[in-house]
Amino acid sequence: MTPPRADAEGAGVVEGSDGVAVELRGITKRFPGTLANDAVDLTVRRGEIHALMGENGAGKSTLMSVLYGMERADAGSVIIDGREVAFASPSDAMAAGLGMVHQSFKLFDSLSVAENVVYAAEPRRFGLVDLAAARRRVRELAEEHGLSVDPDARVGDLPVGLRQRVEILKLLHRGARTLILDEPTAVLTPAEADALFAVLKSLAAEGRTVILVTHKLREVLEGSDRVTVLRDGRVVARLVTAETSADQIAAAITGRAVELDRIHAPGTAGEPVLEVAGLSTDAVRDVHLSVRAGEIVGIAGVAGNGQSELVQALAGLRATTAGRVTLRGGDITHASATERRAKGLAYVPEDRHAVGTAPAASVADNLAMGHHRTSLSSRGLLPPAAVRAHAKRLVERFGIKTSSPEVPASALSGGNLQKLLIGRELAHDAPVLLVEQPTRGVDIGAIQTIHDQLIAYRDAGHAVLLVSAELSEIRGLADRVLVMYEGRVAASYTKDEADERTLGLAMAGGDTRTQVKAAD
Template structure:
C-alpha cells in the first residue's frame, strides 16, 4: 500500500463540525466531527444504524443538518441539493447505481452536461471525451456500449467517470465493493489510489475491514451516532477497528465446527434452466452446503429455480420427499422451504408495509387472526433476538438501513423452523458485529437439524460456515469439496473454470498462496 500522506497542517479537503441530525424517534448524528485530508482515502465505518449514511447524506446535500457546519477546503458551505454539492466539487457513488440502462456509457457520463454543436448534442465529441477520460484514469470501458449490457464492475467505473467528468475533487463511495468480484475490488482500489495520487480525496463508506486495512489512510468510526474513534490505518489493526465499531472484542474469520448431516431434505437432479445446465446435488438435515462462484455463473438462477421463482426446463426438485418441480413458490414454502433472497428490497420485503407486517409475511397463513397486538408482539421478539435497530415496529420497513433490513429478512425466515433454508448473500451490507450474530444463528439453525443452502460471494463466509462447497462455473457444478479441502487456492481455480487441484498443506499455503483479495472477509 502506498504510504499515507503526511499531515502537513494544510486545510482539510472536508471538515464537518458538530453535525447533528435527528429524525422522528432517532438521533442519527450526535455532534459529529469529521476531518478528511486532501489526497487521502478516508474510511468511514460503523455498525448498521451508526449514522454513516445519514452523515454522508448531510455532506452531499440530501439532508439538511439540524446543527453544525460543513467546510470544503476551509470554506463554509450549505447545500440544499446534491446538484449544489456537485457544483462545489463533491461527487457520490451510491450503493444502488444511478444509471440509465438503455443509454450508452458516454450518454450516461455526459448527461445534463453534453457537449454541443450547432445547438445539438455532439455525440462524437461525447464519445471522444469519455474515452480520453477513461484512458487518463485507467478506467477501462467502451464509451459506445449500452449500460444494460455491462457487468456490475464496469457500471461502477461509469459512475466514477460521471463524477470525474463533472470535476469532482472529493469522491464519496457508499459500500463500493458490495457487488464486485475479488478482481474487480482489487481494480477499484488501484483506481482510487491513482486518483488520490493526483490530489483527489476519497471518502469510503464500507463494512469490510480487510479493504480498510489494505486500501485506506485514515479511519473514522461511528457508534450510535457519535464518533467512537479516529485512527491512522497504519497505526491500528482490524481487531482494533472492530472493537471501536462494536464496543466489544469480535472474533474475525471464524471457522465454525462441522455439522452432523442426516437424511436428504433437498434433492436436485439434472436441473436445467435458461442459465443452469444439468445440476445435481443434495442438501441434508444438519448440513450447510455452500455455493461459490464468480457472479453471473448461474448461482442466482439455480436458487430461483429451486425456490419456485424460475421455470425448470428439465430435471427434478424434491423437498422433504415431495416432488415440487412444478409447484408454486407458495406450495414450496408450505412444504418446508424458507428463503432469504439476494435482493432484500425488491424480493425479500414490502418496503411500504410496516416492520411488524414484514416480519409476519410468508408464513402468516393458517395462524388465525393476526391482530395488531399479535403482530407487534411477534415483531418485538424478533427485533430483540436479531438486534434489529428500529425506532418502532409500526414504521415502514423501507425506513430501515440496508443491514437492518437484512436482519429482518433473516430473522423472519429462521423463526419458522422450516426444514430447508435457502440463503443468498446473508451478510451483504451488514456490519461486523451483526455478521458474527448471523453466522451464529445459521450454525444454530443447522445444529437444530435443518438443511441450509448458502450462496455467498465471500469466500471466507463460504469456508467458515459450509460443510460442503459446490463451485459453479458457466451454469454447471465445476467442483465439489468437503470443508477440509476447500482452501482458497482450490476454490479460486475452480471458480475460474480450472481443474481441481489436490489439497494444499499448511506449509505450502503459507509459502505459495497468492495475496488475499481485498474482497474476502467481512
C-alpha cells in the first residue's frame, strides 16, 4: 500500500497525484481457482475518456468492481482525487464522486424518469418528496448535458437508448465526477452510440472523467484518449489512442494478430430449409423470407423494427396472427418451441440471461440443456458422467473460461456466458439455426472464433438466420441481407450490394424494395 501523507485534516493524500482522478496501485484480487487481477496499476486523468479493454475474463469487470466498492481487493490501493480510500460499498464510492452505469440497467420500470433519477437522493419540501423540483432538476440536467428525455415518461416505455440516458442523469444528479460505463453501447444502435459518445466527450470537456469498459475498437479509436489493455489479469499495454491503431490494440488484447472486419466468401446455397410466408404478429407485418441450406441470411434494422419479435415467433416463443412457417417442408406454424427444436431448430436468443440460460444452474447443466432429451439421455435418465464429459468438450471447443463446469452460470462473464450459449446451440447440429446478436459483449478474439464457427456451420450444409445490430457482422457473414423497417422486410440485398451506406439508408426507411425479392 502507498503510504499517505497526512494533510491538515488528517486525510490520506498521495504525493504526485495532480491531474489524476483515479489511481489503482498493485490491485490483486483472487477468487477460488482464479487470479482475476494480478498487481494491476491504472491511472486515469481528469477530463479524459479512458478505455479499459481485454478479452472476456481478463479482469476488467473485477477491477471496476474493486474501484466501485463492490469487491474488496486482496492487495493494493485505490486513490481518488489524490486521497487513498477504502470503499466498503458502492455508496461509499458514490459519496467520493464515482458513478457506474452497468450493462444491466438499475432502473424501476414502473416509475417515471424523474422518480428514477432522484431515487434515494430526492429533493424535499416540508419533509415530502418534491416531484415538481425533481422534474425541474431532470430538465435542467438534460438540457445542460444534451441528454434529452421526458421527465414524466414511464421508464418501462422507453427504448434502451433513452434508458441509458436516465442512468447517466442519475449519476450527474448525484454529482459524479468520474463515470464508469460497462459495455455502454452493447444494446445501442449505431446512431444511439454516436449520440452517447457526443455526450461523453462533452462531459470530459467539462472536466469529468470517463472510464469506458468496452470491446468495440471503432468506438475506442474515435472516442477515447488513452487505452489500458488487460490480459489474464495483468496490464499488457498502455496506449495513447491517437498514436495507435485497431490492429495494435487487437494484438495487445489477444496476444496474436487478428483479422478485423473480415468479409467471408459466400457459401453454396442449396434447397430452402426454412420458409416463411405472410407471417404477422403483434409487431411483425406480412413477412416473407426463406433460408436455404448452406446459406446465412442476415437481418439488419434499427432496434425496435420487429427483428427480435420475428425470431421469437419463428422459435415458437411469440404467438402469430397470420402466415405460415415450414421447416424442411413440414408445417410448424402452430408447433411449440419444444416441438420446433425436435424438428431441427436451434436458437440463440438476444437475452442470454432471461431466455438463453439458467443463471443459477451450473455451467455443465446449462450446456446439457436441449441435449438432455437426445444425445445425453440414457433410458430416460441423464448420467452425471455424460453431462460432465459433454461440458468438458464444449468448454474446450469454445474457449469458455470457467474455474469449473460445476460453478453456476451466473459466475461467468457476459462474454463467456455468450460462448456457452453459442456452443450449446451449435452442438445440436440442427438443420436451422436462429441466432440473435451472436457476439454482443464478446471480446475481439472470441468474435473471430464465433464468426469462423458460424461459417463452418453454414458450410456443413446448415441454414442460418442471423440478426445483428453490428453492420460489419452482417456484411461479413451474410450471403443475403434483409432489412426490417416498421415490422416489414423493406429491402433485400446480395452480399455484394450490402455496403454500409445502402444498409443504413434502408434501415432509416429510405429504400423500400419489394418483399418479393426478399423471399428469393
